[in-house]
Amino acid sequence: MQKKPNILIVDDDVVHTVAFSSRLQRRGFDTHHIPDGKTLIELLSKNQFNLVLLDIDMPGLNGFELLKLVRKTYPAGVLPVIMLTSSNSSQNIQEAFLCGANDYIHKPVNLDAAVARIYGQLSAVELSRLHLESEKINTMNAMITTYHHEINNPLAIAIATLDALIQAQPNAIPEESIQRMRRAFSRILEILAAMKNNQQTVVRFDKYSADSKMINFKKGSLK
């Protein structure tokens, strides 16, 4: 079951936002709406939002100020924020990006364009998440290989030495001691095998190219 992307809309224009919000829901998003930024930070910390639509002109703290607050905790690569602006001034747009916006949408909102921009941002986050994950797995795998090697070599020495001892003086070591050593060796070998099995397959990054965005786009939902 795929999870719907969860979008938080911050806009004091309640009438328009309610309509916009329900249109987004019909396009496969979960939405949550607040009329000002008072509870924004608290909401973000308590809920898993995938993206924030943030109006610029609001009473109290405006969109820029709120965005700066959000960016203190949530970087643009983790939580995309798209600004909603009714003005066409390039200064506003510039200011939005300076404060850490990922994109902007003009009001009145064109739904198709908005959905496209939202998906663009969501896909970028998903891609960087996958990228990070594959980096992590790569590092982990390399570490496991190194440790495996470092343990395996002395273990090989120990096992071969025991073999040589038994062969040289067949009755010198009590059978019980030999068995104890063999049990210890096989426990280490089991750990090594488990380490091997814990190596994960790297996320095939090349498979999540532009077309995955298209698929998500059509389904109206994110992985």
Add this chain to the structure above:
Amino acid sequence: MSPALDVRKVLIVDDEADLRDIFQGILSDLNIQSEQAENGRAALDLLRQKEFHLVLCDIKMPEMDGIDCLMNAQAEGVFTPFVFVTGYGDEDKMLQAMRLGALDFISKPFDTRKVTEVIFRILEVGARKNRIHKLLANSGPEIYDNYLKNEKMISLMRIKNNKGAKGD
């Protein structure tokens, strides 16, 4: 029957001194002489100076790894059979080694009996090859020269292919 009847010499290449000693111990129990080298470069020096019947070679080593050692030896016309000692994570290198003409491999940790079995088998292969060499050498210098040229060409081709495969 045992190839150890005539004098056989094995070169042990490993950066881990204890492992070298263990292999030497196994070999001396089989009445097989051996010498040690701590990395590919040292091994190559020895291979240039003396004749060996088998190289028992670790893969991961500082300075020069086992694969480079094999490749260099072949490029210089040294065709001593190589058996590689491998650990986990060496799979890619192992494939490369097999493509270059390595004859077998022993995975760590190893069973002494298995090591013995591999050593005898490869020494036997080497002995057979030597008999062919002698036969060809007796059948005239031209035939023998051609044979040696062919052998060298095959190994150069392997090295070339291997370099190509590394690039992708």
